Amino acid sequence: MRIEVSTQKPEKMEVDLLAMALFEDSERSDSSFLAIDKALGGQLTEIFEEKSFCGKKDETTLIYTHQKIPVRKVLLIGMGKKDKIDVFTLKKAAAKAVKQSKKEKCAKLGFWSIDPLPFRVEEVGQFVSEGLVLGNYEFNQYKTKEKEEELTVSSCRIYTAIQDEKEKFLQGIKMGQSIGEAISLTRDLVNEPANKMTPENMALEAEAVARRKGMKIEVMGKEEIEKLGMGCFLGVAQGSEKEPKLVVMRYEGDSQNTDQMLGLVGKGLTFDSGGISLKPAAGMEEMKTDMAGAAAVLGAMAAIAEIGPCANVVGILGLCENMPSRSAYRPGDVLKSLSGQTVEVLNTDAEGRLVLADCLTFVERLGATHIIDVATLTGAVVVALGNHYTGVLSNDDDFQASVLDAGKMAGERLWAMPKDDVYKDQLKSDIADLSNVGGRGAGMITAGMFLEAFVEEKPWVHLDIAGTARTSEPVAYEQKGGTGAAVATLVQAACHFNKRK
Missing domain, CATH: 3.40.220.10 (Leucine Aminopeptidase, subunit E, domain 1)
Known part of the structure; x- marks a missing residue:
């Protein structure tokens, strides 16, 4: 249009x-x-x-x-x-x-x-x-029955009486159109069935976006992930016949300030069965959307490259499946992370935090000075905030404030949750450095504080989009399914990265 x-x-x-x-x-x-x-x-x-x-x-x-x-x-x-x-x-x-x-x-x-x-x-x-x-936006490519061909809206003229501010209006239109198209891309990825949107195919989508937008990209497979030492990531992936993929996308928009880099990290479980700790059958089809965090990072990187802010941004997609099989990881297993810390697995359905743990350590080693991770991480955030707000946790008040401001500029609802060391006791393990679950109480907070253990004191913000990444009750600018949550916030965060206080 x-x-x-x-x-x-x-x-x-x-x-x-x-x-x-x-x-x-x-x-x-x-x-x-x-x-x-x-x-x-x-x-x-x-x-x-x-x-x-x-x-x-x-x-x-x-x-x-x-x-x-x-x-x-x-x-x-x-x-x-x-x-x-x-x-x-x-x-x-x-x-x-x-x-x-x-x-x-x-x-x-x-x-x-x-x-x-x-x-x-x-x-x-x-x-x-x-x-x-x-x-x-529509997602109907799998409908094969004949239907009346729908007319395409070819153009829209937005009226303004303020002629001397026309240039600012045009800048806003460009920003909104870029973000809208990025959200549409993210929705497409999230709405695809898991037999189509595999880790490999999602990595191919990322490569196609990088080519179109002029970004650098690297895609690593199982052998490279093993060489890096990402034992938590590989533990989650080992039950599936689909090979995991680690995608690194780079946007280099500030050659004068190379010591500052924003890292965006997305959870990319292209299907999450729960593993050995199998999920109930009812609603499991929605677990194809458990890669919405990685999809949001991919969509945001596409918009960032098109808008062209003065910032350096690296996007990390941790892509795999969590499946039950004779090779799957088990409750009671101990995994060694890229950071060297060990994790006792108490529940194989708390898998996203394991993938993110290694990806957070990795993005820091790539030079990220500030990190935002995005994930459909916990059902607990839905209990706390419903389906309207994204939960936020951070180790840095100033950086959290800048991300919350980005959410306001983006028109997305974010809510900061309390972070207190008292919650760390819930993650103690008898045999390892950490356990991967902290009990039923404060589940969103303990999951976020698990991730914090893998961030070496760099300013970090966690966005839990489990309640906002998909909808069954869409408003006018949505369709049932993926919403593209967090894309606009990530874009605004990148555009204002070097302007933060």
């Missing part, structure tokens, strides 16, 4: 559908609103007087213009009260516009908020364009 800025009056736009975003308390005194209302014989005024449309959040009404203005159809989209507006409402309004445009077979779309929005102009461009891209 081509997205552009328009300073042409909305009533004169030659588009098939004009989406008008309105608040409940919109004054409706704008000259273009009045011009459209007059051309339509007072139809807009009548709709509001009859209260068939009030501007409430998520409310929509479609109007046929009968060629009284160049626009064929007008879509009214409610955004609720002005003082309650947030970026989620703005993204939803844009997504609803593109979905309705497709439904109405309108190839050319226009988008206009009749009231000034309480965001910077570049933020408006970013979140509207991101909403447009994500509203256009």
Whole structure:
């Protein structure tokens, strides 16, 4: 979809559908609103007087213009009260516009908020364009039944009356479109079935992205992982016939500041059966999404390379399967990590932290000075925060604050969990340095503190996306399945890496 800025009056736009975003308390005194209302014989005024449309959040009404203005159809989209507006409402309004445009077979779309929005102009461009891209997203390539061919929305013109800030608007649109496309890529990876998205195939996807975006990439197989000494990673992978892959992606955007590097680490369990500690059958099909952390890192690296921030970023994908077999690791086994620390396995379904442990040590050895890991790590974070917030744990208050700020700029919900050494006692082992589970209580925190043991005092933030990486109740800019959680936060963190306080 081509997205552009328009300073042409909305009533004169030659588009098939004009989406008008309105608040409940919109004054409706704008000259273009009045011009459209007059051309339509007072139809807009009548709709509001009859209260068939009030501007409430998520409310929509479609109007046929009968060629009284160049626009064929007008879509009214409610955004609720002005003082309650947030970026989620703005993204939803844009997504609803593109979905309705497709439904109405309108190839050319226009988008206009009749009231000034309480965001910077570049933020408006970013979140509207991101909403447009994500509203256009579908994953249906495995459906073979004949269906009516759906029209593609070829373009969207976003109206602004502020001509002197057009360049900032365009910058925001570019950012939002890049992030939206990266989230769509991540959703594709997460939604693929596990028999298609194997560790090898995901590594191939990473290579293809690196080629397109001009990034350096290295893919290591089982032998190289063994030579490195990643005993925890290999322990998880040994039950599967699919060979593990370790992917290193590099974006080099700051040649003047090579002593600073952001490391992004993603858990990539392309299928997690639980291993010998087998998961219940109900819902196990969703475990194809246990690589959402690695997918988020891959998507973020694609957007970072396209946007081009002044920063050096390395992305690590730890890819494998966790399967039960005669060669699988067992409860009671002791694994030796890349850091040299030993881990007693009390539950083979606590496998993601084992993969991440070695990947965290590895990214630090590659020179990362600040580290963010992303993982569908614990069911405990869902119990604590539900499916709306990503859990956050960190060893550095300043770096955590910068990542939380990145989440706000990205329009993602993050929540910092308490970190206290008292939780470390839950990870003690009788026969090894650590056990891989810390009991039922505070499961998200103890899992994060397990990871901290493999970070050698470098500023580190852990994002647990187990509750946010997929959805069964999508909002307008989502589809059932993968959400692309954390991609936008990682991109914003990279873009502001050298600007942090």
